[in-house]
């Protein structure tokens with residue numbers, strides 16, 4: 001007698017994709033919006049998501065990726081906390097033929113074959129846009145004289161910190177050699193607490209700062225507390241430009257405390273899931289899939305605020 005039990009669920013095509021995702025941490029409003037977006041989109045796509053939070057530590061990300069490899073997931077995606085130091089673990093993934101998709105942040109590697117693509121923003125351009133929008137902010141404020149800039153950098157060694165600083169400096173060196181100067185620059189680790197603490201120190205060592213360029217909104221919001229504690233008016237005595245465009249950034253902007261924000265879109269989930277599917281199916285994808293974003297001045301804050309979902 002022939003086997004009568006027909007098996008309908010055997011085809012590999014309808015097996016859910018298992019995605020291992022190693023997140024940087026929960027350091028900012030941007031990051032939590034990004035995490036929500038990834039989780040929601042994975043659910044929508046019907047993937048099995050293995051999610052791991054590295055709390056801003058590279059060693060945690062490396063062990064998360066190793067555990068994804070051991071579990072033989074279909075695809076690994078991660079947002080690398082810093083740019084260097086990934087080759088060994090990425091080689092392990094390659095040896096097991098597990099494709100790796102970078103999301104949000106890039107890595108530096110000598111072997112291009114160690115990851116398939118990056119889904120994320122152009123941070124160098126965000127830095128340039130921040131400098132360009134600062135020109136407008138200065139003009140609007142009727143600012144005369146030297147521009148003494150304090151820079152709050154993101155996490156040391158992270159792509160957005162390196163590249164935002166680079167893009168900003170590029171415009172500064174080209175167009176503002178004589179009138180702008182970064183008088184202090186230090187990391188605030190992309191957190192509010194970091195921004196607050198470092199800004200307080202900046203104000204003590206350099207009380208004549210009149211511009212703050214913060215690599216993200218959260219650090220700007222932390223810095224605002226220190227500026228106010230020092231008896232100064234954020235957005236007036238110290239003009240502030242930051243990057244991200246999270247809801248609390250827009251709130252501070254609508255209160256006149258941040259002058260302009262360069263948007264960096266955290267809602268990468270849907271795009272990421274699409275790419276994961278293509279990679280899983282062996283389709284070719286572009287090497288860098290860029291996110292679309294805009295710039296906002298203070299007078300647009302109130303109108304834009306209700307649109308901010310994160």
Ligand code: GYE
Pocket residue numbers: 027028029030031104105160190215216217218243244264
């Ligand atoms: O700007 C910051 C977050 O990598 C683009 O990381 C991301 C940055 C974002 O902590 O708020």
